[in-house]
Amino acid sequence: MPRKPNTEARRGEIVRALQSVMAKHGYEKATIQAIAKEAGLAPGLLHYHFSSKQEILVSLVTALADYGQRRFEQIAGTAQSPMERLTAYMEARLGLGDGAAPEVVAAWVMIGAEAVRQAEVREVYQRTIATELELLSALLANCLSEHKRATTGARELAAALLAMMEGAYQLASATNGVMPAGYAAQSALRFAKLSLDATALESGA
Structure with missing residues (x-):
């Protein structure tokens, strides 16, 4: 009896192929034919696993979010303190x-x-950003609590850091070699530490 194809593995290959083609040529030029060629598959197989290019793109958003979370968990594996976990997050996202x-x-x-x-695409992108905002807010709140500082501004600080990260991604993609190497993680962490230090102490602390 013939073995059933590994559908999840094949879908993963297609999603990674879209990522590669997009990185080289942009989304508009990431045609089904180009994605199939990158994946080493017949175009018909793509339509078997995905109804459209947009569906592949939506799956790619989820895959990249999962990749970021795995990298954070790996780097934060030995973290002992809230600040070490925050540092691991910045390294995972920007290092x-x-x-x-x-x-x-x-x-x-x-x-x-x-x-x-x-x-x-906007719907799944917004969910991913919302998840990042909650994670970063919690990391910052833990840092603030450890030093007995008010946590009410943690979400706003997290939003500012996320905006900084998205800007760094844009610059890295559009201005190759212009920005100083390694500046993003260091600068974001420095900004976070300065903001944490400037936060008022809790009442009665």
Whole structure:
């Protein structure tokens, strides 16, 4: 009896192929034929696993979010304090160490552009950003609590840091070699520390 194809593995190959083509040529030029060629598959197989290019793109958003979370968990594995976990988060999102992937950054920037244009992409993109906001807010709140500082501004600070991160991704994708190497993680962490230090102490602390 013939073995059933590994559908999830094949879908993963297609999603990664879209990521690669987008990083090199942009979303508009990431045709079904180009994605199939990158994946080493017949175009008909793509239509078997996905109904449209947009559906592949939506799956790519989820895949990139999962990649970011796995990288954070790996780097934060030995973290002992809230500040060490915050540092691990910045390194996971902006650092140039193991696991850094310029292709991922380029694809994410293009996904942001498509989220403006396509409602279905925007929906999953917004959920991903909302999840990031909650995670970063919690990391910052833990840092503030450890030093007995008010946590009421943690969400606003998290939003500012996320905006800084998205801007760094845009610059990395559009101005290759212009920005100083490794500046993003260091600058974001420095901004976070200065903001945490400037936060008022809790009442009665």
